[in-house]
Amino acid sequence: MKYLLKSRGLNHFEFCFGQNTSTFxxxxxxxxIAYGNxxxxxxxxxxxxxxxTATSSDxxxxxxxxxxxxxxxxxIAYGNxxxxxxxxxxxTKYSTDxxxxxxxxxxxxxxxxxIAYGNxxxxxxxxxxxxxxxxxxxxxxxxxNSTFGIYHTISAIAWGNxxxxxxSANGKMAYSSN
Numbered sequence: 001m002k003y004l005l006k007s008r009g010l011n012h013f014e015f016c017f018g019q020n021t022s023t024f025x026x027x028x029x030x031x032x033i034a035y036g037n038x039x040x041x042x043x044x045x046x047x048x049x050x051x052x053t054a055t056s057s058d059x060x061x062x063x064x065x066x067x068x069x070x071x072x073x074x075x076i077a078y079g080n081x082x083x084x085x086x087x088x089x090x091x092t093k094y095s096t097d098x099x100x101x102x103x104x105x106x107x108x109x110x111x112x113x114x115i116a117y118g119n120x121x122x123x124x125x126x127x128x129x130x131x132x133x134x135x136x137x138x139x140x141x142x143x144x145n146s147t148f149g150i151y152h153t154i155s156a157i158a159w160g161n162x163x164x165x166x167x168s169a170n171g172k173m174a175y176s177s178n
Contacts, residue, residue, distance in 0.1 A: 030043070030044040031045065032075060034076040034078045038057060039055050039098055041053065041083050042054050052064060052065075052066070053099075069093045069102075071089070071093070073085035074088040075112070075114050075124070077115045077117045079117025080134070080136070082094050082095060082136055083096075083098050084104070084115060084117070086114075086115050092112070092136065094137060102137070104137045104138070109125075110127040111126040112124050113126045113155050114156050114166075116157040116158050116159045118160070119178065125155070125156075125166055127153045129141060129144050129154065130154055144166075144174070152170055154167070154169075162177055163175045163176060163177045164176050
């Protein structure tokens with residue numbers, strides 16, 4: 001069984017599955033959660049590609065938001081007053097409320113595994129590099145071949161302390177302030 005947890009501190013998590021079982025049943029894999037503008041947005045899937053998106057103001061009670069775009073998010077971030085989600089393929093979507101989603105443009109990289117927001121832009125990474133966007137809809141490719149090598153997959157990205165930090169599947173890490 002899979003459960004959603006809430007926390008009263010890092011040392012104490014409580015199960016909150018069952019408080020709203022109509023949103024995610026135990027068969028769903030919850031793959032992404034982001035927080036922004038007073039709301040959590042989570043997405044998950046069932047084995048038959050039945051994707052679900054849910055929202056919550058408190059992280060305990062969840063409301064089914066459906067999924068009007070149809071792809072499962074691999075990663076999600078909040079910034080610039082919107083949620084932006086990337087798929088494990090080339091697709092993106094964005095939403096101001098976590099309920100109604102708009103398809104973004106193709107990222108131009110072969111797969112997308114990570115996204116972060118900072119310094120006024122979203123940065124997403126995956127197979128073949130990194131892309132940036134100020135609005136979550138249009139994306140610009142950033143060539144990192146000299147940093148990570150020609151065959152690289154960016155698997156993690158974070159923003160903090162004035163810089164983006166990216167990690168790759170081949171064990172390399174790099175940072176950038178822009």
